[in-house]
Amino acid sequence: MSHKVLIADDEPNIVISLEYLMKRAGYEVLVARDGQEAIDAIRRERPRLVLLDVMMPKKSGYDVCQELRADEDLKGTLVLMLTAKGRDTDIDKGLGVGADAYMTKPFATKELVAKVADMLGAAP
Amino acid sequence: MKRADALRVALLLAPGLLLALFALVGGVAFWATLDEPQRQVLAAALNHSGTVLLPVGLGLSALGAWGAHLLYQQHVAAAPRLLEQAQVRVDGELPHEIVPAGSAALQGLAQSINQLVRQRTQLREDMALKVAEASQRIDQERGRLAALMSELTQSVVVCNLDGRILLYNQRARVQFRALSSAPSLAGGAELIGLGRSIYGVFERKLVAHALEKIEARLQRGATQPTAQFVTTTAAGQLLRAMMTPVRGTAPDDAVMHGFVLMLDNITREFEDESARDQLLHAFTEGSRASLGNLQAAVEMLDDADMDTAMRERFQGVIRDEARAMSKRIQDLATRSTQDLRTRWPLEDMLGADLVSAALRRIELLPGLRAGSGEVDGSLWLKVDSFSLLLALASLAARLADEYDIKRVELRLVPAGPRAHLDLVWTGPSMSSETVLNWEAEPMKVGAESSPLSVRDVVQRHGGEFWFERERVRQQTFFRFLLPLASAQEPLDAAAFVHSDSRPEYYDFDLFQATESTHALDDRPLADLAYTVFDTETTGLNPSQGDEIIQIGATRIVGGKLRRQECFEQLVDPQRDIPAAGIPIHGVQPEMVRGQPTIDRVLPAFHTFAQDTVLVAHNAAFDMRFLQLKEARTGVRFEQPVLDTLLLSAAVHPNQESHGLEAIAERLGVTVLGRHTALGDAMVTAEVFLKLLPLLQAAGIYTLGQAREASQKTFYARVQY
Numbered sequence: 001m002s003h004k005v006l007i008a009d010d011e012p013n014i015v016i017s018l019e020y021l022m023k024r025a026g027y028e029v030l031v032a033r034d035g036q037e038a039i040d041a042i043r044r045e046r047p048r049l050v051l052l053d054v055m056m057p058k059k060s061g062y063d064v065c066q067e068l069r070a071d072e073d074l075k076g077t078l079v080l081m082l083t084a085k086g087r088d089t090d091i092d093k094g095l096g097v098g099a100d101a102y103m104t105k106p107f108a109t110k111e112l113v114a115k116v117a118d119m120l121g122a123a124p
Numbered sequence: 125m126k127r128a129d130a131l132r133v134a135l136l137l138a139p140g141l142l143l144a145l146f147a148l149v150g151g152v153a154f155w156a157t158l159d160e161p162q163r164q165v166l167a168a169a170l171n172h173s174g175t176v177l178l179p180v181g182l183g184l185s186a187l188g189a190w191g192a193h194l195l196y197q198q199h200v201a202a203a204p205r206l207l208e209q210a211q212v213r214v215d216g217e218l219p220h221e222i223v224p225a226g227s228a229a230l231q232g233l234a235q236s237i238n239q240l241v242r243q244r245t246q247l248r249e250d251m252a253l254k255v256a257e258a259s260q261r262i263d264q265e266r267g268r269l270a271a272l273m274s275e276l277t278q279s280v281v282v283c284n285l286d287g288r289i290l291l292y293n294q295r296a297r298v299q300f301r302a303l304s305s306a307p308s309l310a311g312g313a314e315l316i317g318l319g320r321s322i323y324g325v326f327e328r329k330l331v332a333h334a335l336e337k338i339e340a341r342l343q344r345g346a347t348q349p350t351a352q353f354v355t356t357t358a359a360g361q362l363l364r365a366m367m368t369p370v371r372g373t374a375p376d377d378a379v380m381h382g383f384v385l386m387l388d389n390i391t392r393e394f395e396d397e398s399a400r401d402q403l404l405h406a407f408t409e410g411s412r413a414s415l416g417n418l419q420a421a422v423e424m425l426d427d428a429d430m431d432t433a434m435r436e437r438f439q440g441v442i443r444d445e446a447r448a449m450s451k452r453i454q455d456l457a458t459r460s461t462q463d464l465r466t467r468w469p470l471e472d473m474l475g476a477d478l479v480s481a482a483l484r485r486i487e488l489l490p491g492l493r494a495g496s497g498e499v500d501g502s503l504w505l506k507v508d509s510f511s512l513l514l515a516l517a518s519l520a521a522r523l524a525d526e527y528d529i530k531r532v533e534l535r536l537v538p539a540g541p542r543a544h545l546d547l548v549w550t551g552p553s554m555s556s557e558t559v560l561n562w563e564a565e566p567m568k569v570g571a572e573s574s575p576l577s578v579r580d581v582v583q584r585h586g587g588e589f590w591f592e593r594e595r596v597r598q599q600t601f602f603r604f605l606l607p608l609a610s611a612q613e614p615l616d617a618a619a620f621v622h623s624d625s626r627p628e629y630y631d632f633d634l635f636q637a638t639e640s641t642h643a644l645d646d647r648p649l650a651d652l653a654y655t656v657f658d659t660e661t662t663g664l665n666p667s668q669g670d671e672i673i674q675i676g677a678t679r680i681v682g683g684k685l686r687r688q689e690c691f692e693q694l695v696d697p698q699r700d701i702p703a704a705g706i707p708i709h710g711v712q713p714e715m716v717r718g719q720p721t722i723d724r725v726l727p728a729f730h731t732f733a734q735d736t737v738l739v740a741h742n743a744a745f746d747m748r749f750l751q752l753k754e755a756r757t758g759v760r761f762e763q764p765v766l767d768t769l770l771l772s773a774a775v776h777p778n779q780e781s782h783g784l785e786a787i788a789e790r791l792g793v794t795v796l797g798r799h800t801a802l803g804d805a806m807v808t809a810e811v812f813l814k815l816l817p818l819l820q821a822a823g824i825y826t827l828g829q830a831r832e833a834s835q836k837t838f839y840a841r842v843q844y
Contacts, residue, residue: 011417013421014413014417014420016438017423017438020427021420084410084411085412086408104412105413105416105417107416107419108419109419109420109423109424110423
């Protein structure tokens with residue numbers, strides 16, 4: 001069975017690529033355009049993995065991540081933070097609030113696909 | 125007195141009486157030894173020649189007495205007289221010398237005493253001369269130090285270990301003005317002042333921590349230990365302070381006596397830097413995102429199986445992101461140019477210097493000669509010379525390149541509050557379109573180019589730029605309208621009142637001052653710090669609605685009037701000002717309009733007066749006005765108050781008038797600028813200083829004694 005992957009990002013220009021990539025890799029893809037939408041989608045659809053942008057309207061990626069980790073039902077969701085915030089401190093914060101992995105834009109799509117596959121494969 | 129006289133007469137007569145008695149007893153005894161016939165012979169002889177014998181006997185007695193007197197004077201009385209004369213000379217100087225008298229030895233002694241006295245006088249004169257020379261040298265050195273300090277462009281404050289300010293410079297004064305939370309009121313004077321505590325500005329802990337660091341370094345043997353701290357002030361400014369210790373002058377004296385603080389206001393710097401930081405950060409993150417989108421889209425396009433519609437969507441993303449990137453970079457460039465523009469400080473420069481620098485610069489250009497026309501040598505400009513020279517050179521270069529001009533001229537003339545700087549040439553004119561282009565395009569001279577345009581440079585100066593043609597002289601010129609440097613800093617209250625001496629921004633005697641544990645009452649008057657103040661009011665009845673319209677105050681610290689540390693503020697009374705009072709205080713209704721109300725002024729004045737004794741002439745009147753505002757402003761003046769009226773009455777109880785002017789005249793104080801609050805406060809302060817020695821002479825040394833004496837005077841019993 002294919003995994004459900006949620007793409008949470010407010011920039012259509014990256015969503016289009018991510019959606020194409022994930023579909024091509026054979027996952028079932030959901031899209032959320034802000035932090036609140038992402039939380040709602042995760043509760044409703046229970047995706048296995050979230051590609052989470054940090055800078056989003058309503059709720060930031062950090063907030064979303066913290067909320068997931070605080071929720072007993074959702075804390076198993078895999079989170080890959082995908083953001084333009086590239087300072088050491090940003091990465092530390094991302095991992096600190098509970099992201100499983102962190103990738104800085106710009107990234108090679110091959111690496112992203114490999115990373116996602118790796119995370120899903122490693123998951124029980 | 126009578127008894128002593130009687131004694132003296134008795135003493136004077138005693139020798140004569142004794143002599144007479146002796147003669148009588150001798151005569152009687154002689155008579156007794158004779159037998160009758162002998163007695164008869166003698167009686168006959170006395171009868172016959174007695175008239176001769178008596179005067180001879182008396183004469184012999186007189187001679188003997190005279191001789192005895194001489195001997196007495198010479199050998200007995202002269203010595204105590206000399207002693208007295210010598211003693212007088214021990215106690216003080218006398219204009220004449222001792223006249224030698226008595227025996228040869230006594231005369232020699234007198235001469236030796238005279239010589240010693242002469243030597244002593246000489247010695248004293250030498251000493252006085254040396255002291256005068258030394259103090260003159262010290263004064264000169266102090267003057268030099270003060271001059272040096274006032275020229276420094278960095279803020280310097282020197283404090284003793286208690287944090288009391290001993291010295292500060294003009295720059296620090298200006299900086300503290302910016303730090304003051306009531307800048308328009310006290311102008312920073314409530315924060316900085318001789319003898320004031322630096323802890324009014326900085327947290328005590330912060331300074332203590334820096335001091336500890338320095339102490340530790342000193343103990344480790346560091347030769348030039350310093351410490352630095354950054355702090356925010358009450359007014360929200362960011363201040364960087366560098367602390368260096370003041371050590372003893374002896375080479376092995378490593379003990380710290382105080383410290384020097386050098387202050388930088390880095391608020392602006394910090395804001396600029398964080399703005400730049402933010403700009404850079406936003407640019408980096410934005411670019412990352414765009415590049416991420418671009419890269420992903422490009423990599424997707426590699427997919428050969430993609431259908432056309434999808435392919436076009438990805439190409440759309442690429443075009444979109446490329447456009448966004450260009451715009452972002454353009455924005456950054458514009459912002460940093462603006463930044464460049466605002467960051468450049470303008471400096472004062474002699475106009476003639478600018479012209480000659482520009483001429484040299486233009487002469488360096490190939491095929492171009494430059495000369496100066498009319499140049500006003502007295503003009504000082506406020507310019508950024510670097511960018512302005514570049515502007516002139518770039519215009520000249522374009523004239524040479526595009527219009528084949530071989531010679532230009534520079535002219536500098538005053539034009540009201542500004543100056544005209546003209547770049548003049550003879551020859552072809554140009555279209556206004558060309559001028560606009562030249563003005564707006566980035567400047568370029570040979571290989572040197574700038575992102576700025578001539579217009580940017582002109583805007584930076586708050587000036588103007590245009591092109592003109594003088595038909596008569598067949599001359600064409602570019603004209604820069606440039607700001608003049610202000611001839612001097614605007615006159616502030618202190619400079620206005622007192623412009624004839626160098627500011628007293630230092631007092632090293634305060635090095636010794638330590639926080640006294642004595643109650644103020646026991647402190648000598650000469651040691652205390654005073655705030656001498658005066659108020660102007662709408663009328664005389666505070667309880668019936670009269671209000672303060674002006675407060676003026678100055679400070680006395682270390683027994684000296686600190687004219688520069690003054691407070692002067694008009695107050696909006698929020699009521700009309702009766703016309704009757706205007707000729708007295710000179711405050712017109714329009715002068716108080718827009719001024720702060722008493723709620724704002726009184727707290728600032730309270731801060732200004734903290735840790736000091738208040739002094740005013742007829743203080744009861746002024747204090748009544750202040751006290752009636754206590755409830756409204758929440759500010760209480762609890763410090764001791766002295767009244768020059770009462771003190772004057774205590775010193776001169778028999779004088780008719782104790783009005784400020786009468787006292788000033790009596791004590792030789794020149795009255796200038798009376799009937800402004802500050803002017804009156806200054807006069808009161810000088811009067812107070814003159815009263816201090818008079819009070820001392822009357823046995824009034826301490827604050828407590830002064831207050832007691834004030835209360836005893838007649839005037840104190842008259843309730844205002």
